[in-house]
Amino acid sequence: MSHNFANRMQSVPRSFIREILKVTQDPTVISFAGGLPNPALFPSEALAEAARTVIADHGGETLQYSTTEGHPPLREWIAARYRERDGLDVSADDIMITTGSQQALDLMAKVLIDPGDTIVMESPGYLGAIQAFSMFEPKYETVNVTADGPDLDALERALAKNPKLFYAVTSFQNPSGLTYSDEKRQAVAEMLKGTDTVFAEDNPYGDLRFAGERQRPLMAYRPEKSLLLGTFSKIAAPGFRIGWVVADPDLRHKLVTAKQAADLHTSTVSQRIVHRWLEDNDLDEHIAKICDCYGTQCNAMLTAADEFFPEEVTLTRAEGGMFLWAEMPEGCSSMKLFDLAIKEKVAFVPGNPFYVDGRDANTLRLNYTNAVPETITEGMKRLGKCMKDYIASL
């Protein structure tokens, strides 16, 4: 059966990662390819109790249709946390609940982007955002991400083109693990002031800091014309699909209109379970457990890299989040390395899909949150050997 699809479907690749995950179903493969939180840390018992309570005792509301903006007490909980921890001047009204923060990416592009409009993306950048935005046929300007944030000269050139949107993952970026310094946050905010560009700051990993000092979101330095995205996927559980977006009234009004048309509202059941759990449990205590675990896993990966990776390969040193980013010498192909690695029963995500031009990259993403330290060490040993063999073969 063939159909006449819309033009936009030609510009959107299927998720490369999901295709790779199929290859890694083999249980003997050690996979650094995923981006899943560690399920051993899910607070299942407490969430089960929260679920039972909200459905049994408040079924009439929990099971019914609800407002597009989201469950008001959950929105207030999120706003209060921003006020208390980051000094952001936000109220429940400023927050719209989304079906995972992926939905916020879709909606922001939907309300802002006409075909040919410019979006500034980090390079490398978050693949889910590239997928969501590409549906709306934008042009991309890219800005390299360095150890302390974006290349400011490149950003200045990109902003001169009057882009509609600048999208950034400012803390422990997916895929690179890199974080904007406070100085870069201020500098970027200054650069954005006076422009018409909407700055969309995605911060799914900011709470997962296991080293260094906590930072305020970039939005704290430039609150106007900004969107701030958050999610419970990494600090509670992704299966609920509960994210949110902070937006000024004008943008939020349009986002609500677009969300009504997209799914009416996010699962009331998911929203109320998460809110109940937040009320009855100590989130920061839970986050501390996650950070403790991920810090140990990250350390195992870094230690193994020092021992097993060839010297020519560089690796980012993340202070939080879920990923490290390796770079092989110029001219290497992470796709070719992937083919060799799979034979040695170790997997990762080649860098290609994290670039808007889908280039054949010499970079790769390594996830450390889904294997115990011993397994990480063994996988890195295998991968290091593949890298050495591959580089020697060139």
Add this chain to the structure above:
Amino acid sequence: MSHNFANRMQSVPRSFIREILKVTQDPTVISFAGGLPNPALFPSEALAEAARTVIADHGGETLQYSTTEGHPPLREWIAARYRERDGLDVSADDIMITTGSQQALDLMAKVLIDPGDTIVMESPGYLGAIQAFSMFEPKYETVNVTADGPDLDALERALAKNPKLFYAVTSFQNPSGLTYSDEKRQAVAEMLKGTDTVFAEDNPYGDLRFAGERQRPLMAYRPEKSLLLGTFSKIAAPGFRIGWVVADPDLRHKLVTAKQAADLHTSTVSQRIVHRWLEDNDLDEHIAKICDCYGTQCNAMLTAADEFFPEEVTLTRAEGGMFLWAEMPEGCSSMKLFDLAIKEKVAFVPGNPFYVDGRDANTLRLNYTNAVPETITEGMKRLGKCMKDYIASL
């Protein structure tokens, strides 16, 4: 704060119904305006137990990211029901779970519609579909719905324009309550054969039949190039946001790509709770309870209409679903009637938003599922008086 929004945002009205629902927050207003299932029928206890079980006993999977296509056993359950009851040749692979069937409307337009492409809509038609489709800047061709289905001459003219999509609610339509006869289903299927038009059949209410004979979906008569949408919102509970779409592999592949970009996947928690509840309970027994209740409520509304409505006003006689549709004489304005009715503490949805041109309509939608029979009778008495006063004033 003002922003440069995408052109598509100019063509999409905010939900008229949601605006009206604000007016009807007053508890002394008898509202026929909503479209909510009766919460007294939600199986809260059984769903609470299902929720506790899937999270406590299977937290690792229930709380984790999952596949875009949906929870495989739930897809198999849906496919088996179609095979057994409707003789449709579908398997789990043919089904994609969506975040409510509203999401299927968004995704189908996203993958099929370029600006200016033609969509055939019923007139009146489902407002949520008008909202979703309008985002993609289509042209509309409309086909009047009569007591036994669409005006076939009008449909033939519309199909001659080579539309990308024909969208229809074939059973107990929202807003009209009308249903396609089996003869009309066959005739429409014949008319569609050989065209390139994708037929999207939305069937949220088909199971809610309290009179007459069960019917097979129109898809049974023309399986190729068809989409069939379903939902658990009306037979279990809407708060989960679990719908689905049946699609051929080519269309489904694109829908999956679009859904990945839209929200990665539908709440795993919602999907697994609903599936567990279906496994442990008798859905048909539950549906029989709903039909019994809605039949009584519908009957109360029809009886009251006979007693209190002016003779010039006609009313559809639904055999199922949640709505009746009233038509006042030509030249009457249901918006003006609404203003009068609100003063008398009774509400409904004026027909306007159910027409793609947003015309000032002489029609109105009446929902009967959210009030007890005595309240329905009182509300219809108030509304009948308003109608008489209004028509006399012209």
